[in-house]
Amino acid sequence: xxxxxxKKGLIIFIGLLLLVIVVSLAAYRTTGDMGIEERFSHxxxxxxxxxxxxxxxxxxxxxxxxxxxxxxxxxxxxxxxxAVYRHFSV
Amino acid sequence: xxxxxxxxxxxxxxxxxxxxTAAIILVGIAIFLMRSEKKPDRKKITLAxxxxxxxxAIFQVSLPIFGGVHLNLTPLIGILAGPAAGxxxxxxxxxxxxxxxxxxxxxxxANTLVNMVEVFVGYSCFRLLRSMIPDLFxxxxxxxxxxxxxxxxVMITIIIISGVQGVxxxxxNILTGLSLxxxxxMGVAVVEAFITGLIVAxxxxxxxxxxxxxxx
Numbered sequence: 001x002x003x004x005x006x007k008k009g010l011i012i013f014i015g016l017l018l019l020v021i022v023v024s025l026a027a028y029r030t031t032g033d034m035g036i037e038e039r040f041s042h043x044x045x046x047x048x049x050x051x052x053x054x055x056x057x058x059x060x061x062x063x064x065x066x067x068x069x070x071x072x073x074x075x076x077x078x079x080x081x082x083a084v085y086r087h088f089s090v
Numbered sequence: 091x092x093x094x095x096x097x098x099x100x101x102x103x104x105x106x107x108x109x110x111t112a113a114i115i116l117v118g119i120a121i122f123l124m125r126s127e128k129k130p131d132r133k134k135i136t137l138a139x140x141x142x143x144x145x146x147a148i149f150q151v152s153l154p155i156f157g158g159v160h161l162n163l164t165p166l167i168g169i170l171a172g173p174a175a176g177x178x179x180x181x182x183x184x185x186x187x188x189x190x191x192x193x194x195x196x197x198x199x200a201n202t203l204v205n206m207v208e209v210f211v212g213y214s215c216f217r218l219l220r221s222m223i224p225d226l227f228x229x230x231x232x233x234x235x236x237x238x239x240x241x242x243x244v245m246i247t248i249i250i251i252s253g254v255q256g257v258x259x260x261x262x263n264i265l266t267g268l269s270l271x272x273x274x275x276m277g278v279a280v281v282e283a284f285i286t287g288l289i290v291a292x293x294x295x296x297x298x299x300x301x302x303x304x305x306x
Contacts, residue, residue, distance in 0.1 A: 009223030013231045013287075017280050020235060024277025027270045028156050035158040039274070040095040043267025044249065045259035062152045064160070065190035070150055073186050077143040084139045088132045 092204050092241030092275060093149075093162065094249065098194035105252035110199030113181065116206060120177035137300060138171040142179045146186050159278040164205045165212025165237035166286045169230060170293070170300065173210045180205035200248045207244045212237030216290075226301075230290035231283040238279040242272035 031039060040046075063070055101109075124130075145163040152158040167176045184198045184205065193201055215233035223229040246268045250261060259267075293300050 009219075009225045009228035009232070012223070013228035013283075016232060016235050017283065020276045020280055023273050024156070024280075027273030028277065031270050031274060033157045036152070036160070036271075037095045039157065039271055043271050044096070044100075044254045044264050045257035045267075046096075046100070046254065062158070064150050064152055065187070065192040069190040073190060074143070074147055077146060077186075081136075081139045081143045084136050088136050 092208060092238060092245045092272070093160075093193065094197050094201050094204065094245055096194065096197060096249075096254065098196045099256075100194070100254050101196060101200070101252045102255055103196075106196040106199065108199075109197075109203060109248065109252070113199040113202040113206070116203070117177055117181050120174040123174045124178075133300065134171055134175055138167075138175040138179050141167045141171050141176075142182050145179065146183050149183060149187055150190070150192060153278065153281070155281065156274050156277050159275060161278065161282050161285070162205065162208065162238070162241075163282070163286070164208035164241065165216075165234040165282075166230075166289060168209035168211075168213030168237065169216045169233065169286070169290055173206075173213045176209035176213065177202075177206050180209060200252070203248065204241050204245045208237040208241035210237075211240040212286075225291075226294040227287040227291040231287035234283040234286040235276075235279050238282065239276060242275055246272060 031042075034042065141163070145167055148161045148163055150160065152160050164176075164180060167179050171179060181198075181202045184193065184201045187193050187201075188195045188198050212233045215236045216229055219229050219232065223232070246265065249268060250265060254264070257264075290301070
Protein backbone atom coordinates (compact mmCIF):
# COMPACT_ATOMS: atom_id res chain seq x y z
CA UNK A 1 0.00 0.00 0.00
CA UNK A 2 1.33 3.38 -0.97
CA UNK A 3 1.84 5.96 1.73
CA UNK A 4 1.43 9.69 1.26
CA UNK A 5 5.21 10.01 1.18
CA UNK A 6 5.43 7.48 -1.68
CA LYS A 7 2.79 9.35 -3.69
CA LYS A 8 4.52 12.64 -3.03
CA GLY A 9 7.78 11.20 -4.33
CA LEU A 10 6.16 9.83 -7.47
CA ILE A 11 4.32 13.08 -8.14
CA ILE A 12 7.55 15.09 -7.82
CA PHE A 13 9.39 12.57 -10.00
CA ILE A 14 6.75 12.57 -12.76
CA GLY A 15 6.53 16.37 -12.63
CA LEU A 16 10.30 16.63 -13.04
CA LEU A 17 10.26 14.16 -15.92
CA LEU A 18 7.54 16.07 -17.77
CA LEU A 19 9.39 19.35 -17.31
CA VAL A 20 12.65 17.83 -18.51
CA ILE A 21 10.99 16.18 -21.53
CA VAL A 22 9.34 19.43 -22.65
CA VAL A 23 12.59 21.41 -22.34
CA SER A 24 14.60 18.67 -24.08
CA LEU A 25 12.19 18.37 -27.00
CA ALA A 26 12.28 22.15 -27.46
CA ALA A 27 16.10 22.09 -27.44
CA TYR A 28 16.15 19.12 -29.83
CA ARG A 29 13.88 20.92 -32.28
CA THR A 30 16.20 23.93 -32.12
CA THR A 31 19.43 22.01 -32.72
CA GLY A 32 18.08 19.45 -35.19
CA ASP A 33 19.04 15.81 -35.53
CA MET A 34 22.79 15.26 -35.05
CA GLY A 35 25.13 13.00 -33.10
CA ILE A 36 26.56 14.07 -29.77
CA GLU A 37 30.05 14.85 -31.10
CA GLU A 38 28.65 16.74 -34.05
CA ARG A 39 26.37 18.63 -31.68
CA PHE A 40 29.36 19.52 -29.50
CA SER A 41 31.49 20.68 -32.41
CA HIS A 42 28.62 22.77 -33.72
CA UNK A 43 27.99 24.31 -30.28
CA UNK A 44 31.55 25.49 -29.74
CA UNK A 45 32.15 26.42 -33.38
CA UNK A 46 34.53 23.62 -34.41
CA UNK A 47 34.41 22.36 -37.98
CA UNK A 48 35.23 18.72 -37.22
CA UNK A 49 32.92 16.05 -35.81
CA UNK A 50 29.98 14.30 -37.33
CA UNK A 51 31.59 10.88 -37.67
CA UNK A 52 28.97 9.39 -35.46
CA UNK A 53 25.95 7.74 -36.94
CA UNK A 54 27.52 6.62 -40.20
CA UNK A 55 27.39 3.02 -39.06
CA UNK A 56 23.79 2.16 -38.29
CA UNK A 57 24.92 -0.20 -35.54
CA UNK A 58 22.60 -2.76 -34.06
CA UNK A 59 18.98 -1.51 -34.04
CA UNK A 60 20.37 2.02 -33.94
CA UNK A 61 22.65 1.27 -30.96
CA UNK A 62 26.19 1.99 -32.13
CA UNK A 63 29.51 1.60 -30.34
CA UNK A 64 31.64 4.70 -29.99
CA UNK A 65 35.44 4.53 -30.20
CA UNK A 66 37.20 1.32 -31.22
CA UNK A 67 34.94 -1.77 -30.98
CA UNK A 68 37.94 -4.18 -30.75
CA UNK A 69 39.56 -2.32 -27.86
CA UNK A 70 36.12 -1.94 -26.30
CA UNK A 71 35.68 -5.72 -26.35
CA UNK A 72 39.13 -6.34 -24.88
CA UNK A 73 38.83 -3.75 -22.11
CA UNK A 74 35.29 -4.83 -21.25
CA UNK A 75 36.31 -8.51 -21.20
CA UNK A 76 39.17 -7.77 -18.80
CA UNK A 77 36.85 -5.75 -16.59
CA UNK A 78 34.23 -8.50 -16.49
CA UNK A 79 36.87 -11.11 -15.59
CA UNK A 80 38.30 -8.83 -12.88
CA UNK A 81 34.83 -8.21 -11.44
CA UNK A 82 34.06 -11.92 -11.42
CA ALA A 83 37.37 -12.64 -9.66
CA VAL A 84 36.64 -9.96 -7.04
CA TYR A 85 33.09 -11.29 -6.64
CA ARG A 86 34.34 -14.86 -6.06
CA HIS A 87 37.16 -13.75 -3.78
CA PHE A 88 35.03 -11.63 -1.49
CA SER A 89 31.94 -13.88 -1.70
CA VAL A 90 29.44 -11.04 -1.80
CA UNK B 91 25.27 12.39 -20.83
CA UNK B 92 27.34 15.16 -19.33
CA UNK B 93 30.68 14.31 -20.86
CA UNK B 94 32.89 16.69 -22.79
CA UNK B 95 32.97 15.23 -26.29
CA UNK B 96 35.83 17.31 -27.62
CA UNK B 97 39.10 16.13 -29.08
CA UNK B 98 42.60 16.61 -27.69
CA UNK B 99 43.80 20.11 -28.42
CA UNK B 100 40.42 21.71 -27.77
CA UNK B 101 41.62 23.02 -24.39
CA UNK B 102 44.91 24.85 -23.97
CA UNK B 103 47.66 22.98 -22.12
CA UNK B 104 47.24 25.22 -19.08
CA UNK B 105 43.59 24.22 -18.67
CA UNK B 106 44.31 20.57 -19.37
CA UNK B 107 46.75 20.71 -16.44
CA UNK B 108 44.33 22.72 -14.26
CA UNK B 109 41.49 20.20 -14.64
CA UNK B 110 43.81 17.21 -14.33
CA THR B 111 45.28 18.67 -11.13
CA ALA B 112 41.85 19.40 -9.67
CA ALA B 113 40.69 15.87 -10.48
CA ILE B 114 43.83 14.31 -8.98
CA ILE B 115 43.42 16.34 -5.78
CA LEU B 116 39.78 15.23 -5.41
CA VAL B 117 40.63 11.61 -6.17
CA GLY B 118 43.47 11.88 -3.63
CA ILE B 119 41.00 13.08 -1.01
CA ALA B 120 38.67 10.19 -1.91
CA ILE B 121 41.51 7.67 -1.54
CA PHE B 122 42.51 9.25 1.78
CA LEU B 123 38.92 8.95 3.06
CA MET B 124 38.69 5.34 1.96
CA ARG B 125 42.02 4.44 3.54
CA SER B 126 41.11 6.19 6.79
CA GLU B 127 38.22 3.78 7.34
CA LYS B 128 39.02 1.33 10.12
CA LYS B 129 38.05 -1.70 8.09
CA PRO B 130 37.82 -1.82 4.28
CA ASP B 131 34.23 -2.33 3.14
CA ARG B 132 34.61 -5.31 0.83
CA LYS B 133 31.02 -5.15 -0.38
CA LYS B 134 31.47 -1.54 -1.43
CA ILE B 135 34.71 -2.35 -3.24
CA THR B 136 33.05 -5.21 -5.11
CA LEU B 137 30.07 -3.02 -5.95
CA ALA B 138 32.43 -0.35 -7.21
CA UNK B 139 34.10 -2.93 -9.47
CA UNK B 140 30.73 -4.00 -10.88
CA UNK B 141 29.73 -0.37 -11.35
CA UNK B 142 32.96 0.29 -13.26
CA UNK B 143 32.30 -2.54 -15.72
CA UNK B 144 28.61 -1.72 -16.15
CA UNK B 145 29.12 2.02 -16.52
CA UNK B 146 32.06 1.59 -18.90
CA ALA B 147 29.92 -0.67 -21.09
CA ILE B 148 26.92 1.65 -21.10
CA PHE B 149 29.17 4.68 -21.64
CA GLN B 150 30.20 3.45 -25.08
CA VAL B 151 26.76 2.62 -26.40
CA SER B 152 25.12 5.45 -28.29
CA LEU B 153 21.35 5.31 -27.84
CA PRO B 154 19.25 6.24 -30.89
CA ILE B 155 17.54 9.07 -29.02
CA PHE B 156 17.91 12.76 -29.87
CA GLY B 157 20.49 11.94 -32.55
CA GLY B 158 22.56 9.61 -30.37
CA VAL B 159 23.46 10.14 -26.73
CA HIS B 160 24.95 7.72 -24.22
CA LEU B 161 23.97 7.00 -20.64
CA ASN B 162 26.41 7.47 -17.74
CA LEU B 163 24.96 5.69 -14.70
CA THR B 164 27.05 8.05 -12.57
CA PRO B 165 24.26 8.82 -10.05
CA LEU B 166 23.74 5.06 -9.69
CA ILE B 167 27.47 4.70 -8.99
CA GLY B 168 27.13 7.34 -6.26
CA ILE B 169 24.10 5.64 -4.72
CA LEU B 170 25.67 2.17 -4.71
CA ALA B 171 29.38 2.81 -4.19
CA GLY B 172 29.28 6.17 -2.41
CA PRO B 173 31.07 9.37 -3.38
CA ALA B 174 34.60 8.27 -2.39
CA ALA B 175 34.69 4.97 -4.27
CA GLY B 176 32.52 6.53 -6.98
CA UNK B 177 35.20 9.16 -7.63
CA UNK B 178 37.70 6.41 -8.37
CA UNK B 179 35.19 4.59 -10.56
CA UNK B 180 34.58 7.62 -12.79
CA UNK B 181 38.31 8.30 -13.09
CA UNK B 182 38.89 4.71 -14.28
CA UNK B 183 35.96 4.92 -16.71
CA UNK B 184 37.27 8.20 -18.14
CA UNK B 185 40.74 6.70 -18.64
CA UNK B 186 39.38 3.50 -20.23
CA UNK B 187 37.04 5.52 -22.45
CA UNK B 188 39.90 7.70 -23.67
CA UNK B 189 41.87 4.53 -24.36
CA UNK B 190 39.33 3.46 -26.96
CA UNK B 191 38.89 6.90 -28.46
CA UNK B 192 35.87 8.15 -26.53
CA UNK B 193 36.99 11.61 -25.36
CA UNK B 194 40.51 13.00 -25.49
CA UNK B 195 43.30 12.11 -23.06
CA UNK B 196 43.69 15.76 -22.15
CA UNK B 197 40.02 15.93 -21.18
CA UNK B 198 40.11 13.06 -18.70
CA UNK B 199 40.61 15.49 -15.81
CA ALA B 200 37.70 17.69 -16.85
CA ASN B 201 35.42 14.73 -17.58
CA THR B 202 36.32 13.14 -14.26
CA LEU B 203 35.32 16.35 -12.47
CA VAL B 204 32.00 16.47 -14.32
CA ASN B 205 31.24 12.86 -13.48
CA MET B 206 32.39 13.28 -9.86
CA VAL B 207 29.79 16.02 -9.43
CA GLU B 208 27.12 13.68 -10.81
CA VAL B 209 28.22 10.95 -8.42
CA PHE B 210 28.30 13.29 -5.42
CA VAL B 211 24.99 15.04 -6.13
CA GLY B 212 23.26 11.74 -6.94
CA TYR B 213 24.49 10.24 -3.68
CA SER B 214 23.67 13.34 -1.61
CA CYS B 215 20.15 13.76 -3.01
CA PHE B 216 19.40 10.08 -2.52
CA ARG B 217 20.45 10.29 1.15
CA LEU B 218 18.98 13.71 1.92
CA LEU B 219 15.55 12.85 0.50
CA ARG B 220 15.29 9.65 2.55
CA SER B 221 12.87 11.02 5.15
CA MET B 222 10.84 13.02 2.63
CA ILE B 223 10.54 10.27 -0.03
CA PRO B 224 10.82 6.79 1.48
CA ASP B 225 10.09 4.95 -1.80
CA LEU B 226 13.34 4.03 -3.53
CA PHE B 227 12.20 4.32 -7.16
CA UNK B 228 11.18 8.00 -7.26
CA UNK B 229 13.97 8.99 -4.87
CA UNK B 230 16.65 7.38 -7.02
CA UNK B 231 15.05 8.90 -10.13
CA UNK B 232 14.99 12.41 -8.64
CA UNK B 233 18.59 11.98 -7.41
CA UNK B 234 19.60 10.95 -10.94
CA UNK B 235 18.00 13.97 -12.58
CA UNK B 236 19.55 16.30 -9.99
CA UNK B 237 22.97 14.71 -10.42
CA UNK B 238 22.93 14.84 -14.20
CA UNK B 239 21.61 18.41 -14.19
CA UNK B 240 24.50 19.53 -11.96
CA UNK B 241 26.93 17.57 -14.14
CA UNK B 242 25.73 19.49 -17.19
CA UNK B 243 26.16 22.80 -15.35
CA VAL B 244 29.73 21.87 -14.42
CA MET B 245 30.44 20.73 -17.99
CA ILE B 246 29.31 24.09 -19.37
CA THR B 247 31.27 25.96 -16.69
CA ILE B 248 34.48 24.07 -17.44
CA ILE B 249 34.23 24.70 -21.19
CA ILE B 250 33.37 28.38 -20.73
CA ILE B 251 36.28 28.91 -18.29
CA SER B 252 38.74 26.98 -20.46
CA GLY B 253 37.66 28.32 -23.82
CA VAL B 254 38.05 26.24 -26.97
CA GLN B 255 41.18 26.71 -29.06
CA GLY B 256 40.79 27.55 -32.72
CA VAL B 257 37.26 28.91 -32.66
CA UNK B 258 36.03 32.45 -33.17
CA UNK B 259 32.65 32.16 -31.47
CA UNK B 260 31.84 34.58 -28.68
CA UNK B 261 31.37 33.26 -25.13
CA UNK B 262 27.68 34.06 -25.42
CA ASN B 263 27.30 31.92 -28.54
CA ILE B 264 29.21 29.03 -26.97
CA LEU B 265 27.10 29.32 -23.82
CA THR B 266 23.92 29.21 -25.91
CA GLY B 267 25.11 26.18 -27.86
CA LEU B 268 26.22 24.32 -24.75
CA SER B 269 22.97 25.13 -22.96
CA LEU B 270 21.08 23.49 -25.83
CA UNK B 271 23.35 20.43 -25.54
CA UNK B 272 22.66 20.31 -21.80
CA UNK B 273 18.92 20.52 -22.44
CA UNK B 274 19.07 17.67 -24.98
CA UNK B 275 21.24 15.68 -22.56
CA MET B 276 18.60 16.08 -19.89
CA GLY B 277 16.12 14.34 -22.18
CA VAL B 278 18.27 11.25 -21.96
CA ALA B 279 18.45 11.80 -18.20
CA VAL B 280 14.80 10.75 -18.20
CA VAL B 281 15.81 7.31 -19.51
CA GLU B 282 18.68 7.15 -17.05
CA ALA B 283 16.39 8.18 -14.16
CA PHE B 284 14.02 5.31 -14.99
CA ILE B 285 16.86 2.79 -15.26
CA THR B 286 18.49 3.97 -12.04
CA GLY B 287 15.15 4.00 -10.22
CA LEU B 288 14.33 0.46 -11.32
CA ILE B 289 17.80 -0.88 -10.44
CA VAL B 290 17.81 0.76 -7.00
CA ALA B 291 14.23 -0.39 -6.28
CA UNK B 292 15.14 -3.95 -7.29
CA UNK B 293 18.32 -3.97 -5.19
CA UNK B 294 16.28 -2.53 -2.31
CA UNK B 295 13.97 -5.55 -2.52
CA UNK B 296 16.48 -8.36 -2.98
CA UNK B 297 19.60 -6.97 -1.24
CA UNK B 298 18.70 -3.93 0.88
CA UNK B 299 22.03 -4.30 2.71
CA UNK B 300 23.79 -3.12 -0.47
CA UNK B 301 22.06 0.23 -0.09
CA UNK B 302 23.51 0.80 3.36
CA UNK B 303 20.79 1.19 5.95
CA UNK B 304 18.04 1.56 3.35
CA UNK B 305 14.81 -0.36 3.58
CA UNK B 306 12.40 -0.45 0.67
